[in-house]
Amino acid sequence: MTAVDHATSRTADEPRSGHRCVQWATGNIGSRALRGIIGHPSLQLAGVYVTSAEKVGVDAGVLAGTSTTGVTATDRIDDIIALRPDCVLYMPAVLDVDDVERLLRSGINVVTTRVEFHRPRSMDPVVRERIERACRDGGASIHSTGSSPGFITEALPMTLLSLQRHVDEIRIDEYADLSERNSPDLLFGIMGFGQHPAAFDQGRLEHLRASFGPSLQLLAESVGLTVDTIEVSGEVATVGSAVSIAAGMLESGTVGAQRITVCGCADGRPVVRFRPTWYCTEQLDSNWDLLPTGWRIRVDGDAPLSVDIRMPLAPEDLAETTPGYTANRAVNAVAHVCAAPPGIRTSLDLPQFVPEFA
Structure with a gap:
């Protein structure tokens, strides 16, 4: 039975076990997802797609930090399609619509941590039509x-709204203490910590x-x-x-915390609001409400x-652990x-995700 035949034959209301999976990309989150597939009692690792030449041919267990699996990585989509997996966990740094379209048209389901597919009506109409047609075909x-967006948004x-009969506003705050994150390029170069304050980019x-x-x-x-x-x-x-953090020095008067509001x-x-607050120190000139890393709803x-x-x-343990919140x-x-x-299936279309442990 081909992958397309298998996909179109799904009629059961309950998910079945034994799905053959491919992990697509093995960065921080992808490698954690790969580890999750390898250790899952009802998932079978069929393949790994990588985006860097040095990972091609490397055993999946090496990429995941586990024991060897006998499954080696490829950088060719044709190899992945030829495996006829049930699902690809698609986690690249940049979306390639052509690749996603090919996977879906080949009868391969896709679970992704990319943000482009949370709400079909928010998608570019041309891209949405391409993806929906590929799903149908x-x-x-x-x-x-x-984890964010997704679980927390x-x-x-x-689940909390199930207790309500009337709602005025939903507010979601995210907090991340980055003081022990030893990533100078990310914090100083990309996020702008340690720089003199200016108009937000x-x-x-x-x-x-x-x-x-x-x-x-x-x-x-x-x-509604x-x-x-x-x-x-x-x-x-x-x-x-001035304060010293793991990534370097924050001088007096420079950016030590930032907050973005999406409403x-x-x-x-205001009906629904998400507000992440990221900070490298609590020694700030402003009287901000800084909670430990986590969320408030x-x-x-x-x-x-x-x-x-x-x-x-x-x-100091956050960088190692937090990828699991998204990957798992x-x-x-x-x-x-x-x-x-x-x-294109949203959280409104799917049941609550109940994990299966070994």
Whole structure:
């Protein structure tokens, strides 16, 4: 039976076990997902796609930091399609629509941590039509998920909303303590920590709008709320006095924390908001509310709720551990996405992801 035949024959409401999976890309999150596939009791590793020449031919276990598997990496999509897997966990740094289209048209389901597929109506219409046609032709489905966006902007808030009969606003705050993150290029070069404050880079604001806006709109729509516009803004807080962090030195008066607000509004009124606060020190000139790394969700409705979630980790352990929050959810989604009808599947289409442990 071909991959297309298998995909179009799915009729069971419950996901089945034994899915053959390919891990596409092996960066921080991809390598953690690869480890999850290897250790999963009901998933079989069929292949690995890599984007760097030095990884071609390397055993998947080496790339995942586990024992050898006998499965080696390739950088050819034709090799992946020839394997006829049930699902590809697609996690590259940059989306290639042509590749995704080929996978789906070949009857291969896709679970991705890319943000482009959270809400079909937010997609570029041309890209959406290409992907939807490929899903129909191949009898396959695709779903975007992860920790943020994904779990914290969709799965958990939707659960909290089950207690409500009226909602005014949903507010999601994310906190990340980066003081022990030894990544100078990321913190100083890309994110702008340690620099003198200036106007927030519009490109970064638009990136956050594109990354979180569709997920927030989907959340609002899950309970019948309408979002007219997605507004985005950013602000920084400066260091009161020079402080040393793992990545280097933050001089007095330079950026020590930053906060971006992505807000979905209806008739000019906030309906749903996501606000990440990233900080390298608590010694700031501004009186910001800085919580330990994690999230806070507040639902203002007829059954008000405020839920704090902490990652019980030392700051120096975050870089090693946090990729699992995104990768594990994608691995746990595989069986449900494979069981779904063909198409771009959102959190509104799929059941709650229940993990299966060895």
